[in-house]
Structures are given as structure tokens and as C-alpha cells.
Amino acid sequence: GAGVSQSPSNKVTEKGKDVELRCDPISGHTALYWYRQSLGQGLEFLIYFQGNSAPDKSGLPSDRFSAERTGGSVSTLTIQRTQQEDSAVYLCASRAGRGEYNEQFFGPGTRLTVL
Amino acid sequence: GNSVTQMEGPVTLSEEAFLTINCTYTATGYPSLFWYVQYPGEGLQLLLKATKADDKGSNKGFEATYRKETTSFHLEKGSVQVSDSAVYFCVQGGSEKLVFGKGTKLTVNP
Numbered sequence: 001g002a003g004v005s006q007s008p009s010n011k012v013t014e015k016g017k018d019v020e021l022r023c024d025p026i027s028g029h030t031a032l033y034w035y036r037q038s039l040g041q042g043l044e045f046l047i048y049f050q051g052n053s054a055p056d057k058s059g060l061p062s063d064r065f066s067a068e069r070t071g072g073s074v075s076t077l078t079i080q081r082t083q084q085e086d087s088a089v090y091l092c093a094s095r096a097g098r099g100e101y102n103e104q105f106f107g108p109g110t111r112l113t114v115l
Numbered sequence: 116g117n118s119v120t121q122m123e124g125p126v127t128l129s130e131e132a133f134l135t136i137n138c139t140y141t142a143t144g145y146p147s148l149f150w151y152v153q154y155p156g157e158g159l160q161l162l163l164k165a166t167k168a169d170d171k172g173s174n175k176g177f178e179a180t181y182r183k184e185t186t187s188f189h190l191e192k193g194s195v196q197v198s199d200s201a202v203y204f205c206v207q208g209g210s211e212k213l214v215f216g217k218g219t220k221l222t223v224n225p
Contacts, residue, residue, distance in 0.1 A: 004158070031211070042119075042204065042215035043159075050211065091159065104213065106151075106159035 002026070004107035006092050012113045013082055021077045021110045025094030033104060034067055034077050037089040046090075049075065082114045117142045121205040121216035128195055128223050136190040136219050138179075138205030147208035148172075148181055148188040153218070154201045162190075162203070195223045 005024045013019050025032050034046040045059040049069045060066070064082075069075040079086055089111050093104040122137040140148065150162040150172070163172030168183035177192045188205060200223045205216040 033212075035215075042217040043213075045212050045214075048211060056211070093159075103161045103164075108158045 004092055004094050004105050006090075006107040006110050008110060009108065010111045010113075012115065014115050015084060016081055018078065018080045019082055019112065021079075021090050021112070023075045023077070023092030023094075023107060025073065025075070025092070026096075026105055027073075029094035029096050029105070030072070031095040031104075032069055032075050033093040033095075034075070035091045035093065036061075037091055037109070039088075043091065046077070079112075082112075084114045087112055087114045117146070117207060117214050119205050119207050119214050119216040121203075122219050123217070124219040124221065126219060126221045128221070130197055130223055130225050131194045132223075134190070134192040134195045134199075134221070136203055136205070136221070138188045138190065138216060139186050140188065140205075140207045140214075141186065142207055145183070148179070149206040149208065149213070150177070150179055150188070150190050151204040151206055151215075152201045153204070159204070195221070197223045197225050199223050 004026055007022045030051045032049045035043040036046055037043050047067045048056040064080045067077045089109040091109045092107045095102050095104045119140045147166045149164045151159045152162045153159045163174040165172040165181035168181050171180045179188050179190045181188055202218045202220045204218045207214045
């Protein structure tokens with residue numbers, strides 16, 4: 001079946017512009033995560049959605065970052081007034097149900113470059 | 116907070132060599148532990164996992180044993196192949212979120 005998909009695969013933008021990154025999780029997966037992978041760093045947790053519960057936003061680095069998940073499926077990560085330090089690969093993952101034991105399935109990522 | 120420390124790379128080996136990538140974690144309780152792998156041009160995927168102390172996760176010839184006494188989850192493979200070239204991430208579970216190590220890049224030469 002289809003895996004997690006993300007779009008665009010690459011995004012180049014100018015400093016100060018807003019960007020939207022999209023994630024389509026695996027159908028039926030109730031949990032959705034956004035991570036950021038910077039050069040030489042591990043994955044940094046950004047935000048987590050579980051079903052209809054309020055999202056866990058504890059990893060968002062600033063109020064320029066926000067995310068929505070519509071209808072319990074597609075999610076959009078928005079970065080306003082982008083800065084050069086926002087350049088990274090943004091990864092989305094989805095998981096069936098709750099519990100840390102369940103595997104997270106990752107998308108291919110969106111590489112964001114802020115000039 | 117919780118953190119994962121893994122061996123810094125890059126690691127370069129010849130085919131059929133023995134591989135060890137060290138990983139230690141800090142956490143209270145008994146978190147699940149994972150190794151994820153990222154092959155060139157591909158997304159992250161789960162390689163193996165262990166959910167409690169003394170469990171051994173294994174897949175594709177790779178193994179890792181959950182050692183509570185040393186808070187470690189070292190990845191091993193007895194004979195690596197060129198196709199194992201990838202970045203390997205040691206990961207700690209806990210509640211609903213994962214904590215990733217920084218990754219170790221492995222290159223296997225023929």
C-alpha cells in the first residue's frame with residue numbers, strides 16, 4: 001500500500017517568506033508527527049497529532065512554526081517569516097494507534113533551503 | 116531530559132567486516148529502544164526494536180540487546196555488505212514521542 005508522502009520534495013525560498021509543507025499519512029493512521037533533521041544533527045521532534053486530541057506542540061522552536069491536521073488525515077506545517085536557520089529536511093511520520101511500541105512510518109521528507 | 120548518545124561516524128568498513136555501533140540512553144523507567152536506518156535517497160525505516168530489558172531485536176543480520184544495567188543498545192552485525200551502507204539512528208521511545216541519536220553514517224566498501 002501507499003506509504004507516507006510529502007510535498008514538495010524540495011523547496012527553496014527567500015528569507016522572510018512563508019512556506020507550507022504537506023504530509024499525507026498512511027490511511028487509517030491516527031498519529032502524525034513532524035520532525036526536523038538538520039545537517040549533522042539527529043531528528044528533532046516538532047509536533048504530534050493523535051486522533052482528535054489537542055496536538056503536542058512542545059517541540060516547535062518558535063511561534064513562527066505552526067501545523068494543522070485536517071479531518072484527521074493530511075497535515076500542513078507552516079513556517080512564517082523564514083530564517084536561514086530554518087533550512088533543514090522536514091520529515092513527517094505516521095503511526096497506527098497509540099503506544100511507543102508501534103512503529104512510526106516516515107515520509108521521504110521535504111528539503112527546505114532558505115536563502 | 117531524555118537523550119540518546121551514539122557513536123559518531125563516519126564509519127568505513129570492508130565487506131564482511133564486523134560492525135558495532137555503540138548507543139547509550141538516559142531515561143527513567145524502561146523505554147522501548149529502536150534502531151532506524153536511512154538508506155541513500157530513501158526515507159527512515161525501522162530496522163529493529165526491543166521493548167524491555169534483556170530483549171534482543173534482530174533483522175537483516177543486525178542485532179541489538181537492551182542492556183538496562185549499562186543503559187545501552189549497541190547495534191552489531193557479523194558480516195556487513197555493501198548494501199548496508201546507510202545512516203543508522205539509535206532511538207528511544209517513551210510516552211508517545213521518539214528521541215533520536217544524531218546518526219552514524221556507515222560506508223561499506225567492496
